[in-house]
Amino acid sequence: xxxxxxxxxxxxxxxxxxxxxxxxxxxxxxxxxxxxxxxxxxxxxxxxxxxxxxxxxxxxxxxxxxxxxxxxxxxxxxxxxxxxxxxxxxxxxxxxxxxxxxxxxxxxxxxxxxxxxxxxxxxxxxxxxxxxxxxxxxxxxxxxxxxxxxxxxxxxxxxxxxxxxxxxxxxxxxxxxxxxxxxxxxxxxxxxxxxxxxxxxxxxxxxxxxxxxxxxxxxxxxxxxxxxxxxxxxxxxxxxxxxxxxxxxxxxxxxxxxxxxxxxxxxxxxxxxxxxxxxxxxxxxxxxxxxxxxxxxxxxxxxxxxxxxxxxxxxxxxxxxxxxxxxxxxx
Amino acid sequence: xxxxxxxxxxxxxxxxxxxxxxxxxxxxxxxxxxxxxxxxxxxxxxxxxxxxxxxxxxxxxxxxxxxxxxxxxxxxxxxxxxxxxxxxxxxxxxxxxxxxxxxxxxxxxxxxxxxxxxxxxxxxxxxxxxxxxxxxxxxxxxxxxxxxxxxxxxxxxxxxxxxxxxxxxxxxxxxxxxxxxxxxxxxxxxxxxxxxxxxxxxxxxxxxxxxxxxxxxxxxxxxxxxxxxxxxxxxxxxxxxxxxxxxxxxxxxxxxxxxxxxxxxxxxxxxxxxxxxxxxxxxxxxxxxxxxxxxxxxxxxxxxxxxxxxxxxxxxxxxxxxxxxxxxxxx
DNA sequence: TTGAAAGCGCTAACAG
DNA sequence: CTGTTAGCGCTTTCAA
Numbered sequence: 001x002x003x004x005x006x007x008x009x010x011x012x013x014x015x016x017x018x019x020x021x022x023x024x025x026x027x028x029x030x031x032x033x034x035x036x037x038x039x040x041x042x043x044x045x046x047x048x049x050x051x052x053x054x055x056x057x058x059x060x061x062x063x064x065x066x067x068x069x070x071x072x073x074x075x076x077x078x079x080x081x082x083x084x085x086x087x088x089x090x091x092x093x094x095x096x097x098x099x100x101x102x103x104x105x106x107x108x109x110x111x112x113x114x115x116x117x118x119x120x121x122x123x124x125x126x127x128x129x130x131x132x133x134x135x136x137x138x139x140x141x142x143x144x145x146x147x148x149x150x151x152x153x154x155x156x157x158x159x160x161x162x163x164x165x166x167x168x169x170x171x172x173x174x175x176x177x178x179x180x181x182x183x184x185x186x187x188x189x190x191x192x193x194x195x196x197x198x199x200x201x202x203x204x205x206x207x208x209x210x211x212x213x214x215x216x217x218x219x220x221x222x223x224x225x226x227x228x229x230x231x232x233x234x235x236x237x238x239x240x241x242x243x244x245x246x247x248x249x250x251x252x253x254x255x256x257x258x259x260x261x262x263x264x265x266x267x268x269x270x271x272x273x274x275x276x277x278x279x280x281x282x283x284x285x286x287x288x289x290x291x292x293x294x295x296x297x298x299x300x301x302x303x304x305x306x307x308x309x310x311x312x313x314x315x316x317x318x319x320x321x322x323x324x325x326x327x328x329x330x331x
Numbered sequence: 332x333x334x335x336x337x338x339x340x341x342x343x344x345x346x347x348x349x350x351x352x353x354x355x356x357x358x359x360x361x362x363x364x365x366x367x368x369x370x371x372x373x374x375x376x377x378x379x380x381x382x383x384x385x386x387x388x389x390x391x392x393x394x395x396x397x398x399x400x401x402x403x404x405x406x407x408x409x410x411x412x413x414x415x416x417x418x419x420x421x422x423x424x425x426x427x428x429x430x431x432x433x434x435x436x437x438x439x440x441x442x443x444x445x446x447x448x449x450x451x452x453x454x455x456x457x458x459x460x461x462x463x464x465x466x467x468x469x470x471x472x473x474x475x476x477x478x479x480x481x482x483x484x485x486x487x488x489x490x491x492x493x494x495x496x497x498x499x500x501x502x503x504x505x506x507x508x509x510x511x512x513x514x515x516x517x518x519x520x521x522x523x524x525x526x527x528x529x530x531x532x533x534x535x536x537x538x539x540x541x542x543x544x545x546x547x548x549x550x551x552x553x554x555x556x557x558x559x560x561x562x563x564x565x566x567x568x569x570x571x572x573x574x575x576x577x578x579x580x581x582x583x584x585x586x587x588x589x590x591x592x593x594x595x596x597x598x599x600x601x602x603x604x605x606x607x608x609x610x611x612x613x614x615x616x617x618x619x620x621x622x623x624x625x626x627x628x629x630x631x632x633x634x635x636x637x638x639x640x641x642x643x644x645x646x647x648x649x650x651x652x653x654x655x656x657x658x659x660x661x662x
Numbered sequence: 663t664t665g666a667a668a669g670c671g672c673t674a675a676c677a678g
Numbered sequence: 679c680t681g682t683t684a685g686c687g688c689t690t691t692c693a694a
Binding site: 010011013014017024025026029048050051052053054 | 663664665666669670671672
């Protein structure tokens with residue numbers, strides 16, 4: 001910056017001002033600075049800037065797994081919205097491990113990000129402590145992909161997984177099935193999937209149905225779905241299956257196709273997530289649409305709003321992200 | 332840090348040292364510092380640290396689209412390897428737009444990242460200039476998902492797309508097909524897909540086959556694949572189709588199933604990317620395996636190597652990431 | 663409209 | 679093993 005200033009014949013202060021509030025620099029000076037800037041290929045050092053100003057144009061996001069389509073699309077939406085707003089995205093993956101989440105959050109907060117996006121509402125005590133501290137210092141903290149029924153201490157952009165579980169049970173019951181099972185994710189810390197399962201089973205039983213939970217093996221999810229159905233075929237096969245996610249459902253559906261099991265006549269299947277494939281496969285797999293892109297979009301929008309100083313009261317609430325069963329032919 | 336130092340009864344320098352080189356602090360002092368650290372919940376300010384040390388524990392990655400499974404898995408691998416190494420990942424998405432890429436690179440370089448990961452080898456002149464400058468200052472720059480046959484000015488971790496195109500053509504020719512077509516991606520800036528297509532067609536023609544290129548519509552790729560096949564069925568259907576990516580192939584495959592077109596007897600299909608679904612669908616779609624996880628892994632490993640000061644000569648070359656046709660039943 | 667001075671929180675280099 | 683000094687590159691605040 002010193003070089004640029006020397007070339008333009010001004011002080012660094014003027015350069016700095018030109019970069020942040022160009023309207024406060026005279027047109028003549030601006031022209032000189034512009035030229036100097038081009039000739040040097042200057043890139044402002046953001047660390048120095050952040051240190052001096054106490055803010056940093058970074059937004060931190062902590063996600064279980066970027067490789068998962070659901071989260072990947074949410075992240076993509078974040079990138080899209082933040083692009084052009086001047087914020088960068090600092091990303092980290094926890095691999096569904098709360099300890100690792102804690103480390104990541106600690107590391108990210110060291111960057112004094114303008115906001116923190118974190119997945120879900122379950123965190124270690126230490127993580128929660130850090131989140132509260134940060135919030136109290138004015139940092140917007142958004143929990144995504146979950147939503148409690150009562151008001152929460154952080155902003156939440158997502159939906160209620162208990163309701164989602166009930167929704168799944170209701171759908172199957174309405175379609176006339178009474179012998180149900182929930183195929184749960186094999187990932188121990190995938191709390192949201194387990195939560196849907198619990199309330200699925202609870203609701204189904206309360207409605208007088210048979211309902212059990214089956215845990216899919218870990219590993220590649222489609223293969224796990226396939227394996228689960230294979231195992232079930234060995235014993236007693238429930239009349240209708242609700243899956244923790246579409247990948248499991250797809251795997252099971254494909255297995256059914258390959259062994260000639262009729263869907264939904266012999267076994268009905270309901271997925272969760274509504275990935276593109278659910279529409280395309282066979283005559284369509286019924287699934288719960290979750291608006292994963294919308295979650296990213298709403299989160300980013302809400303954060304930008306908060307950061308631009310819109311009072312919490314005026315800040316419009318995130319749009320309703322209520323999940324919805326998309327009925328296709330597998331149920 | 333001043334507070335922590337006061338509580339522990341030492342100077343900030345000792346705290347700083349404890350955090351970075353704990354073995355150089357006496358056990359007694361360490362214990363006190365540890366306690367002070369816990370009691371305050373101190374989080375080091377990374378901007379200040381970076382500014383002072385001239386390095387920053389961040390690695391920048393510029394990717395076309397995080398929502399795409401291929402890149403998402405690469406990114407996931409990056410996260411996994413960098414986790415624990417002390418580096419964070421600064422991520423941005425270009426949406427296959429070189430202008431946007433330029434902006435992003437400029438913004439990211441402002442963080443003085445320890446390394447830069449960028450997708451592909453085509454960039455605007457300004458981007459290239461920035462990359463060269465950075466490299467000359469010692470920053471490892473890695474171009475991923477591509478590889479030129481000649482030595483390149485940057486580190487490349489990926490494979491050669493011309494060879495991949497030839498590979499696809501060869502596979503189909505070996506299987507006895509002579510009336511071929513390449514279904515290209517509808518994304519104009521997906522250069523790598525176009526490049527595979529060009530050499531696919533060139534090789535096929537040189538081998539005496541008929542070969543054309545068909546451009547898939549933009550939009551959701553499976554739907555695009557389906558639409559492409561539907562269109563082709565209206566006119567003359569080539570005997571074998573090579574697709575720019577597996578999503579297109581899957582869409583087309585599903586369309587074939589739904590209209591009762593025999594695969595591969597009426598039309599053969601070869602995908603690219605080898606996503607999990609290619610294995611699972613029907614009796615399997617032949618596809619080119621690209622080791623997308625491996626690309627992330629090799630990139631991260633290589634970068635850590637360079638950063639740990641391993642001389643360029645000793646740094647082991649990234650493992651061979653040669654694509655490979657996985658033959659299943661669709662060809 | 664521009665500049666001067668001070669300092670953000672940390673670490674490098676050296677001294678003790 | 680621990681402390682002192684200086685300064686990273688920028689922005690804030692105030693003065694001209």
